[in-house]
Amino acid sequence: MIFTVEIADVEKAGLGMAKVEVFLDQKGLQDLLTQLEHLKSHGDPVHFFTESWGESPLSKAKQVSTNCLVHHLQIT
Numbered sequence: 001m002i003f004t005v006e007i008a009d010v011e012k013a014g015l016g017m018a019k020v021e022v023f024l025d026q027k028g029l030q031d032l033l034t035q036l037e038h039l040k041s042h043g044d045p046v047h048f049f050t051e052s053w054g055e056s057p058l059s060k061a062k063q064v065s066t067n068c069l070v071h072h073l074q075i076t
Contacts, residue, residue: 003028006067045076
């Protein structure tokens with residue numbers, strides 16, 4: 001499964017000009033949609049982690065080598 005959250009242009013982050021990129025395959029997209037439905041129906045924030053930070057499903061393999069990998073995504 002591919003589900004990564006990455007920050008592009010990290011050097012511009014302090015200027016508020018960084019870009020967040022989300023990479024998904026079909027399984028990652030389905031997982032995201034399932035969690036968003038949970039957020040919609042229950043109102044609880046949803047969390048995604050890489051394995052090294054907790055539970056999956058975030059992938060730990062960057063899709064763009066120059067990006068910075070995000071290990072925790074919270075959607076509220």
